[in-house]
Amino acid sequence: MILGYARISTDDQNLDLQRDALLKAGCERVFEDTASGSKTERTGLAALLASLRKGDTVVIWRLDRLGRSLKDLIGLVERLDATGVGLRSVQENIDTVSIGGRLVFHLFGALAEFERNLIRERTQAGLSAARARGRKGGRKTRLDPAKREVALRLYRERKHTIAEICRMMGVGRSTLYNYITEADSRVLESA
Structure with missing residues (x-):
């Protein structure tokens, strides 16, 4: 058909x-x-x-x-x-x-793969250049070290819910949990 x-x-x-x-x-x-x-x-x-x-x-x-x-x-x-x-x-x-039609599509595929590889190379080169200048990737931290300690203290006191702590500190749940995990891993490393 x-x-x-x-x-x-x-x-x-x-x-x-x-x-x-x-x-x-x-x-x-x-x-x-x-x-x-x-x-x-x-x-x-x-x-x-x-x-x-x-x-x-x-x-x-x-x-x-x-x-x-x-x-x-x-x-x-x-x-x-x-x-x-x-x-x-x-x-x-x-x-x-x-056969000619299949050849055209194989050429399209090769060009698409070539383009993806070029983009990957440019991205890696850009990241390397940024690292060489001392720049670090990723998001900036939401809380400075003092506020982070306050958030951890509030969490450990168990007087507030996670939602309340997040609202007071102006961070999301995942951010707070990341701070908790990071602090716990530092405690384990020092033990």
């Missing part, structure tokens, strides 16, 4: 252009979503994927209508390929059933 998938991001947009192009491309059924590409839950796409059988072809108007990102698109194409389903894009004239 030849199945189509169309997606628009907002209710203000119209599916007619995509729907017409998919029907012209020979789609027997068109699955549709009105959802941002960044949304992971797309019921039309889920229904399409659930109905696919080996030998089917999914037709889309443009590649950006299918995947939320290049990585997501490549993952979907690999999933389709693993189940014996082809993908055809009307605007880009790409067909993964052909």
Whole structure:
């Protein structure tokens, strides 16, 4: 079967252009979503994927209508390929059933991996440079040492609830628990 998938991001947009192009491309059924590409839950796409059988072809108007990102698109194409389903894009004239179409997707995948590695390298270089200048990553501490001791004393006195201590000190529960854990570990180390 030849199945189509169309997606628009907002209710203000119209599916007619995509729907017409998919029907012209020979789609027997068109699955549709009105959802941002960044949304992971797309019921039309889920229904399409659930109905696919080996030998089917999914037709889309443009590649950006299918995947939320290049990585997501490549993952979907690999999933389709693993189940014996082809993908055809009307605007880009790409067909993964052909050798040339598969080559294009492998190139996309290689470029995406290259980009991820570049970003990782830049991030590591930036962190190393910051460390060399004496900068330390992470959030700044919420309480100075004196206020931290007050919070710990209030906790150990057991006269106030955790919520009350957090409210008095202006910190969240996880911050207070982190201070408690840190203080307890210092006590164990010194023992």
